[in-house]
Amino acid sequence: MLISILVIAAAAYFVPALTHSSQPDPEAEEATANMLPAGPAFNADSAYAFCEAQCQFGPRTMNSPAHERCAEWIATKFRAFGMQVTMQQTDVAGYDGTTLHATNIIASYRPDAAERILVCAHWDSRPWADNDPDSANWRKPVMAANDGASGVAVMLELARLLQSSGQTPAPHIGIDFICFDAEDWGTPQWAEDVNSGDSWALGAQHWAVNPHREGYTARFGILLDMVGGQGARFYQEGFSKMYAPDVVKRVWHAAKVVGYESFFPKREGGGITDDHVPVNEKANIPTIDIIPYYPDCPQSSFGPTWHTVSDDMEHIDRNTLQAVGQTVVQVLYTEQ
Numbered sequence: 600m601l602i603s604i605l606v607i608a609a610a611a612y613f614v615p616a617l618t619h620s621s622q623p624d625p626e627a628e629e630a631t632a633n634m635l636p637a638g639p640a641f642n643a644d645s646a647y648a649f650c651e652a653q654c655q656f657g658p659r660t661m662n663s664p665a666h667e668r669c670a671e672w673i674a675t676k677f678r679a680f681g682m683q684v685t686m687q688q689t690d691v692a693g694y695d696g697t698t699l700h701a702t703n704i705i706a707s708y709r710p711d712a713a714e715r716i717l718v719c720a721h722w723d724s725r726p727w728a729d730n731d732p733d734s735a736n737w738r739k740p741v742m743a744a745n746d747g748a749s750g751v752a753v754m755l756e757l758a759r760l761l762q763s764s765g766q767t768p769a770p771h772i773g774i775d776f777i778c779f780d781a782e783d784w785g786t787p788q789w790a791e792d793v794n795s796g797d798s799w800a801l802g803a804q805h806w807a808v809n810p811h812r813e814g815y816t817a818r819f820g821i822l823l824d825m826v827g828g829q830g831a832r833f834y835q836e837g838f839s840k841m842y843a844p845d846v847v848k849r850v851w852h853a854a855k856v857v858g859y860e861s862f863f864p865k866r867e868g869g870g871i872t873d874d875h876v877p878v879n880e881k882a883n884i885p886t887i888d889i890i891p892y893y894p895d896c897p898q899s900s901f902g903p904t905w906h907t908v909s910d911d912m913e914h915i916d917r918n919t920l921q922a923v924g925q926t927v928v929q930v931l932y933t934e935q
Contacts, residue, residue: 638932677706712773717820720750721782749827820886837870843885
């Protein structure tokens with residue numbers, strides 16, 4: 600995924616307007632301060648299996664047979680969990696003019712509910728391992744176990760829990776799980792124009808101005824990106840704090856309530872060009888990005904496997920999936 604991490608000062612030039620700069624609500628903060636764990640237990644083994652199943656198709660690069668087969672598999676799994684599924688198909692242009700046949704997969708829980716929450720991730724694989732330490736791998740596709748499959752895997756497990764939570768009262772709100780396509784066709788590092796931000800998040804850019812339902816809106820959104828990596832820690836991403844600071848506070852507090860505060864340090868990361876940017880700017884839905892930040896990793900601030908051939912199942916950590924999944928469960932099951 601992504602183009603780069605930017606310092607917050609530079610990120611301010613990228614964001615033209617803060618349409619959702621909510622003010623802190625002391626009463627809401629007091630209410631969440633007394634929050635107890637809620638919802639069913641997230642099953643990291645199940646999420647791991649969903650991640651592995653996607654990788655068994657091979658790299659899900661745009662316009663490939665693996666991409667098409669995986670799309671059908673994802674849709675079938677969501678339907679099996681009782682979700683209403685919409686396949687939003689469109690053609691978008693890659694950085695080099697290549698026509699990309701994209702499919703945004705939208706799975707809706709309680710589709711008739713007026714009040715909704717958005718949970719999203721991208722599902723495509725990067726076609727070039729252009730950050731690999733071995734330049735011989737730069738034009739090889741990425742398996743994308745973490746940078747793609749992990750976010751979808753967490754959403755699939757959340758959908759399974761919503762269907763089979765037993766005695767746990769299910770949320771009364773609607774939830775839309777969106778698997779964005781064509782996120783990772785962004786300009787490769789070996790191309791001449793490496794700073795072309797518009798070449799990323801193409802599926803999200805399309806959905807943000809052409810939602811699957813006319814007039815669609817949601818209270819807020821949570822983007823899951825690279826949520827299964829070893830050693831991951833999720834700093835508070837810059838654009839998330841600018842557009843949806845109240846959602847950031849809620850999610851990071853939820854992590855504390857369920858015992859995963861160490862995975863969600865209350866420290867600021869950089870502003871990141873990711874799927875949540877068009878959702879904020881074009882769809883006007885305050886959306887945050889749960890994405891790792893490795894401040895001491897010499898290879899990449901996104902971690903050692905980012906855009907390399909090593910982004911495979913050997914580097915997926917169930918503990919990371921558990922921390923993110925249980926945190927999102929807490930958010931969903933405490934929304935009134």
